[in-house]
Amino acid sequence: MHLTAKLRTAACLAVAVAISPLALAAGPSSASPTDPVKPAAQPVDGSTNVRVDGQRIILGDAPASMGSVEVRQRSGIANLAPVRFASAASAVVVNYTAGTPDRSTAEVDVRALVKDRWTEWTPAKAGQPTALPDASDQVQLRIIVIAPPQGGSPWISDVSVQPTDKAAESRMTIQAAPLKSHVFATREGLVGGTTANGHVIASRDHFVALPSRRGLASNGSGSYTVKVCTASRCAFEPVWDVGPWNTKDDYWNPGATREMWKDLPQGKPESQAAYQNGYNGGKDQFGRTVANPAGIDLADGVFWDALKLTDNSWVDATYLWTGDGGRGTVSISSGYLNVRNSASSSGAVVGMAGKSAQVTVECQTTGQSVTGSQGTTNVWLRVHAGMYVSKAWISAGSFGAC
Template sequence: MRITLTAKVAAGLATALAITPLALAVAPSSAATPDPVRVAAQPADGSTNVKVDGNRIILGDAPASMGSVEVRQRSGIANLDPIRFPAATSAVIANYQTGTPDNSTAEVDVRALVKDQWTEWTPARNGSPTVLPEASELVQLRIIVIAPPQGGSPWVSDVSVQPTNQADPSGIDVQAAPLTSHVFATREGLVGGTTANGHVIISRDHFVALPSRRGLANNGSGNYSVKVCTATRCAFEPVWDVGPWNTKDDYWNPSATREMWKDLPQGKPEAQAAYQNGYNGGKDQFGRTVANPAGIDLADGVFWDALKLTNNAWVDATYLWTGTGGRGTVSISSGYLNIRNAASSTGAVVGMAGKSAQVTVECQTTGQSVTGSQGTSNVWLRVHPGMYVAKAWINAGTFAAC
């Protein structure tokens, strides 16, 4: 059975779950074990460079581009409508057909809504159980299609998903505190290029790249965001690109659940191991000799303006979706929001938060009254020790006093 929500109900659901208003496919509630739910081949918000031919989603016609990973390729993303099951499930089985001509690839990923927060994307093998980080009744699938600069176009069709609790119980635990790693940061640059989620890079841009699509946010979204800090400054930025070096190195996950390089410790990028220790013969997943230990790429505005870096440097990166805790979303039309060392617009700037990025919230305090996208307020949020943002520019709830 498939239903389409009214605009009012869909908008309310989107506010509650931090997702855009979408049609939901609902599994029949009468079945003890629901049958597979067919997911319509209708790319939703956040999709890029895909087209529909009957029940197939096919790579679109955009030319090859090169993002942080510095490998020229044609790529497309199709986000499908979320699926609500009649009861929470600990795993799902996705079924689908693929066509991958001329060395192309097609992948289906799944994520779940847990504690009002989307988990990261996990590849869903056709016909096999995919364990969810935690039992959930709301899941979403997406399609990733990638091809060389020349050749045929990959496709995915006949997508369905079914809840199942018959799966290996090992999975990705949602931690109380998000993981932080000490990693080497490089500057992405590439102004005018296109990122893995379809964003066209502008001068002094605000986003980061991580070497795995599991934590890739939709263009314009910050539901996968990082906090990047030096000794004196911090930036909160959305993850809009894939790289550096690798595309399947989700090093922030436990070793057993990493997509590749499962013998490396959690928190250590493959490029760092290759550069420092000769791991994998000193090469990345594409066979290139790794020339630096980079585990994160920073857009120019993050590198130069938010963190005031002049050279590649070691930073502390926190992957916000890997844990729980107070959150808010930067609500500005473009650019960035200044982070200050006091609850006042006269406080010194000690960092920046990019458009749509999530920020951690430790507590709230009163300070200078500010008017912004969320109205006029004298409430300021502490997002890091000694660092504050005006709540007038943050979509967030109420927090304990500092």
Template sequence: MRITRRSAAALCVAAALAAVPLTATVLPSTAAGTDPVTVAARPAEGSTNVRADGRRIVLGDAAATTGSAEIRQRSGIANLDPVRFPAPTSAVVVDYTTGTPDRSTAEVDVRALVKDRWSEWTPAKAGTPTALPGASDLVQLRIIVSAPPQGGSPWVSDVRVQPTDQASPSAMTIQAAPLKSRVFATREGLVGGTTANGHVIVNRDHFVALPSRRGLANNGSGNYSVKVCTTAGTIRCAFEPVWDVGPWNTKDDYWNPSSIREMWKDLPQGRPQAQAAYQTGYNGGKDQFGRTVANPAGIDLADGTFWDALALSNNAWVDVTYLWTGDGGRGTVSISSGYLNVRSTPSSTGAIVGMAGKAAQVPVECQTTGQSVSGSQGTSNVWLRVHTGMYVAKAWISAGTFGAC
């Protein structure tokens, strides 16, 4: 077993709307220059396949998650209670101890609440203070532990966080509009399997997978969601949470600028490594695990997203908008299961032109009046426009008030 002690800071990039957990550890002094605060080893909401053992968070006993034989891992996620500083800070330093039996890994990620939305998760870099995308007085840490299907259980303990002002300005700012790129989409399938966030895949499911944990939402949460639209024929759009990691790579946050991209920093923003490997022989035509890339996929779609929301019959190029990377109005789909139909007019008789999955965030352009509908948010004749010619009933969306269309 390898045991290391790490001191690190976290870069948190652009944001996605999420509710702030009610419990938080509060620092009793000024932000920059305070002593580190110990964060309790207490898995909070959204944690999966981990257990607390004194001051340690340890990988649980669940079986390996979905994926090819080469990369199948037992993995666990522990979200820790947020830490609130007495004043906004521009960067943080994280300190913790890890135990990693052979071929296992353990890391700590961090995010910050900026402009009322949680920023993207980013691994803490050992000993290097890293700027936040904006000044924030609330940060949250997340532990990721993983190991081969057979083997020991990695752990993280003695987690502490400290604000600091010793960091270069952030390389990422929250954009007025979220990033959109055209990527190749494949169907995930794997019904009955378990995703990277602990979700058990059901028939005609609604979620997507992206090849990095930086935008991985908690099971049942849509604080990291995407808009996926077809590019040929009649345009259809799906609004789905990011609940799995893949395809091909697991450290390819290709939606980020090259300066903060975790790997493949010489590729342009918006271009997946698998696409470059397949089309131009980048990295010898192989992914990060040394496998020959057989297609240029940059996103995986669950069956319900693929077949029902987008009406695809084969893998295809799609336009993907990474909603947490920019500003703008948001609403959250408030349904207990399944999906919400997206209509061509503000009426339940309008043609179905897409779907929005449970807990997904939807970008709201404006609101208009239409047919009165009763849903989880009451009875309302307000409809929200989420794309040109696409509407959802506000009766099923947790959201504020928006300007008229």
């Protein structure tokens, strides 16, 4: 996608890390099940361009960065340590005070640990119930502050989160199977640039961009992963950037829980509707005329190497965090893992999986013995019809036989 037709978030932006439940307090809070919990006003790993002044978390001093020729902004994120309630709750009330001078914005997002996985981030309006996808006793908050190139700096203070069972609007759901949609993919490029989570883009890199921060993984994390397939190849890649076109188009969610464009069908990007049907006057959320229907951007290694694309193309994308199912995590120090057409390292390469990405696991079989980060094993995992990876490089439990 051409630079003049892209929205790139500020280079300094990063996102919360997918902190393991083991990093949480060993026991539940001693407070009453309905008492508010006040996380320390101290950003944890993954935070960027914020400073702390007492209970205030304030946008830092990094200069504005150009996301495209039309959008410049200063931005930062503060990830707060996860908190544990005395018992599970179906919703939470997040309270905070915000200061937003000079057309700036400040928001607090929440996510929950459900079935040992973090749900996607949901904006929480101060003082109002925010539904969790399922009952959970562990949640995490993050603060996002964004401002124009000049002017005052937004801030958030006095943050607390309180479990509640009161009715909340538009509960997100975790489906039996993750959503798959047919979307137009464009090549991101921008080698040497910085993604929305602070990753510096390398040559032949492996990640994707989606047009909403709700599914943005932290740098180095695959907590939010997309499986992208053509007719003959598949790639499993972490979501490390925001774009193309929009920044609040979580089109993989149903209309009732979608952040914007609630009248569009689930799985259809706003840019596609604008380009094909003249939706929103043919413009994106920033008023720019949409020049193509792109709903996902692919880093060069995904575009050229994993999927063997030569031009922008329609693909099938599966948003793994939206559903249940067997999963494993790619455990490599850098680069990518080859996906093969048989349970052998001599099998033809039919795709790739990026560092830290999650892979779907349909079943396991025996094959060539391989030594990797997880030891030596002859177990191979089927991650898609006719596609296998060695469990020597995948952190995962055991699965049924193929």
